[in-house]
Amino acid sequence: MPVDLVPSPLLAVPGAVAGVPEGPDAAVAWHYGDPFVEQRAAAQDAAIIDRSHRFVLTITGAERLTWLHTISSQHIAELGDGRSAENLDLDLNGRVLNHFVLTDLAGTTWIDTEAERGPGLLDFLRKMVFWADAKPEAAPDFAVLTLIGPKAAAVLSALGVDTVPDVYEAVPLPGTNGFVRRMPWPTADSFDLIVPRAELARWWERGTAAGARPAGLWAFEALRVAALRPRIGIDTDDRTIPQEARWIGDIGAHGAVHLNKGCYRGQETVARVHNLGKPPRHLVLLHLDGSADSRPATGDPVTAGGRAVGRLGTVIDHFELGPIALALIKRTIPADTQLEAGPMAAAIDPASVPADDEPQAGRAAVDRLRGR
Incomplete structure (x- = not known):
């Protein structure tokens, strides 16, 4: 298991089989005894998946969005309350260092990314603050659960979510200080629940009681691959540029790179390939x-x-x-x-x-x- 990655309490659920030791998913369940049935539930019914090994951080401050806009690839300066986006951190040569999902809600920008890359991303953000009114902080007390499937909306309703959010929208999760956001992948009916880590088991139990089948990360990964959605550090290497990994596109196009925004690190490579070359x-x-x-x-x-x-x-x-x-x-x-x-x-x-x-x-x- 990677250093400092704490095993999820949901590994104690009967039937849970952990991810490969020393692998990036060792801290969560890979499956619960019947991986293909779990995949089928995620694709055709409703399944709940433990992704609590994601690294979560927050950014507060009045300039959090305009500041983050200047150092990342997506156009988020005017992101509305309750809106989400995918974003990239590039090096000077336009190679992808980090892929992350962000949600701005009630004065806080929430970011989640791969566990092994989270500390490095947080360190980069802190170094880039300078005089901006923005404060990046780790949020280890929060974790991610993912609800997938055409019947996921019914499960959310049973959890007290009155209005099912549209893609990249987020709404507060009743009864806690977390929230639920809708993602466009790995299926059209994919929802991330960001909840207090201390309440992880409770929300898991509520989701399964509402009809979601327990599913391991194998189900999520299989659907992600079929949807052609890359995972940073696994489907990419240290030479990968955004065009190679299908990350080009604004929020409406479900991408992570806006081609008509101001300067940011690595933009020259993105623009040159877009205008003059091929990946x-x-x-x-x-x-x-x-x-x-x-x-x-x-x-x-x-x-x-x-x-x-x-x-x-x-x-x-x-x-x-x-x-x-x-x-x-x-x-x-x-x-x-x-x-x-x-x-x-x-x-x-x-x-x-x-x-x-x-x-x-x-x-x-x-x-x-x-x-x-």
């Missing part, structure tokens, strides 16, 4: 040959004819699609190329290949100037 790789869905005796691992090379053409991300079994994975593949590799991922054959899902045949705005402008 060297793109994120695709791979279907894996399930007949192999062993499985590849995150970070393994994806090869074509013995030549490395990509990097493997999350590898997982999906209740309908079978063994699948996300991978960063060279953009020039045709979708019908025969690939290998570790010990097994792999094939790109052609529907997952992003369309990039439109001319860039910068190239088109140059061509017009040259009379082409």
Whole structure:
């Protein structure tokens, strides 16, 4: 288990099987005895998933949003109360350092991100405050539960939530100082409950009593992969830029990078690729040959004819699609190329290949100037 990652109390739930030791999800349940049934519930009914290993922090102060707007990739300066967004922290070369979800509610901006990256993100935010009226602080007393499925709204109603929020909207959670927000992934019916950590078990019990099936993180991850949503540090590496990982887009487009906002660290690379170039790789869905005796691992090379053409991300079994994975593949590799991922054959899902045949705005402008 990663250092300082405290095991969730929900690992004491009967049937809970923890994530892989020393892995990023070791502190929460990977499944509760029947992972495919749990996935089916998340896709077709309602399931509640423990994601309490997420790192939660808060930012207070009158300038919290305008300040954060200047140092991150999304346009959030005028984010309304009860609104959420996805955002990125980039390095000077435009490589992705952090992906996080933020919600502004009642004078506080809440941020949650990967456990292992949270301390580094908090340290960066604190160093960038300078004279701004913004105060980033860790919020270890809060945790994340996720409710997924077409019947999730009925569960929320049973929990006292009168108005089901729209995508990226958040409303207070009755009976506590937490809140519930709606996310556009891994399914259209996905809700995060940010609750006091001391009340984690109580909200879990209330959710299951209201009809949500206990599900492990395996269910969440399988649906996330199928939805082509990358996870920082697993489906990305230290060279990944936003265009490669499908993070381009404003809040309305469910993205994490607004292409028409003021300067921020790494913006030059984002703008240059958008206007003049193409990303060297793109994120695709791979279907894996399930007949192999062993499985590849995150970070393994994806090869074509013995030549490395990509990097493997999350590898997982999906209740309908079978063994699948996300991978960063060279953009020039045709979708019908025969690939290998570790010990097994792999094939790109052609529907997952992003369309990039439109001319860039910068190239088109140059061509017009040259009379082409």
